[in-house]
Amino acid sequence: MPAVVRGGRRQAAPVSKASPRQAAPRARGGRKAEAGKFALIGGVAMPSELTAWLGFLGAAGLMAVVLLTGGRAEALRTGLVNFTDARIASIGINLQNVRLQGVSDVARDDIRKAMRFQRGQPLALMDLNKVKADVESVGWVKSAVVRRQLPDQLIISVVERPRLAVWQYQNKTYVIDDTGKVIPEARSGNFLDLPLVVGEQANAASGDILRLMQARPELMSRVWALVRVDTRRWDIRLKNNTIIKLPALDQDEALNRLDGLISQQRILDQGLAVIDLTDPNALVVKPFETAPAA
Numbered sequence: 001m002p003a004v005v006r007g008g009r010r011q012a013a014p015v016s017k018a019s020p021r022q023a024a025p026r027a028r029g030g031r032k033a034e035a036g037k038f039a040l041i042g043g044v045a046m047p048s049e050l051t052a053w054l055g056f057l058g059a060a061g062l063m064a065v066v067l068l069t070g071g072r073a074e075a076l077r078t079g080l081v082n083f084t085d086a087r088i089a090s091i092g093i094n095l096q097n098v099r100l101q102g103v104s105d106v107a108r109d110d111i112r113k114a115m116r117f118q119r120g121q122p123l124a125l126m127d128l129n130k131v132k133a134d135v136e137s138v139g140w141v142k143s144a145v146v147r148r149q150l151p152d153q154l155i156i157s158v159v160e161r162p163r164l165a166v167w168q169y170q171n172k173t174y175v176i177d178d179t180g181k182v183i184p185e186a187r188s189g190n191f192l193d194l195p196l197v198v199g200e201q202a203n204a205a206s207g208d209i210l211r212l213m214q215a216r217p218e219l220m221s222r223v224w225a226l227v228r229v230d231t232r233r234w235d236i237r238l239k240n241n242t243i244i245k246l247p248a249l250d251q252d253e254a255l256n257r258l259d260g261l262i263s264q265q266r267i268l269d270q271g272l273a274v275i276d277l278t279d280p281n282a283l284v285v286k287p288f289e290t291a292p293a294a
Helices: 019-037 047-070 070-090 105-113 128-136 202-214 251-265
Strands: 038-041 045-049 095-103 142-149 153-160 165-170 172-177 196-198 223-229 233-239 242-247 270-274 284-287
Touching: 105 153, 105 284, 128 142, 128 153, 165 202, 172 202, 196 202, 202 223, 202 233, 202 251
Parallel strands: 095 153, 165 196, 196 223, 242 270
Antiparallel strands: 038 045, 142 153, 165 172, 223 233, 233 242, 270 284
């Protein structure tokens, strides 16, 4: 006796027969949905994004060829450059932000004025060597490094010239760096904390004497100015109008002698107008004839 299947025989679901005309629209609709993602090149379907890049690369290649032909195709070259700029800008690789690193507040405005580019221009085509040269033309700047940070940022790292002293010469004052070079953008009135060096060629010779003086902070705190005499030697002028005469040579040795006189005899507090150390074998001093000027 045959087994009985609960619920009776299963009946197959009726198969709907769609006509070819009814099925066709779905097939065409599927192709249409995919068509937006591909483009036909030489009979081959390729992604549209890749097609855009190939167009850009082709334009860049044509631009390189035109550049090699000189002025004979100037109009075409200009058109291709504009096209390339537009393509790069359209995909977001254009300048939006500039970040300055290592720049002080006093130098920032002058460095920004030297930047000869504009926001929104294609970042990939910027001449970084030109940007570097423009930044380094500023007197504050010792060196600069320029780099791109995609998609839209330019980073400029700056090493500024150290401000060493204020140089007074022919009734004018200048801020100088550690090599004696003038920083033209710097206003001496903004650097009253810097030591003052005076006289012809004092700027070029100031580095050595200031290193010796800065090793003696107590003496340096009493100094009003370092005066270059006959472009050969230095006079140290103190705030109380005492003049310390140094020799043209062996200045370090003379200052060592002065250190001993300061510690042993407190010579700077003796009311002396002149302390002459130019002769290594003798000490010549001269008191004030009257009370020193205020």
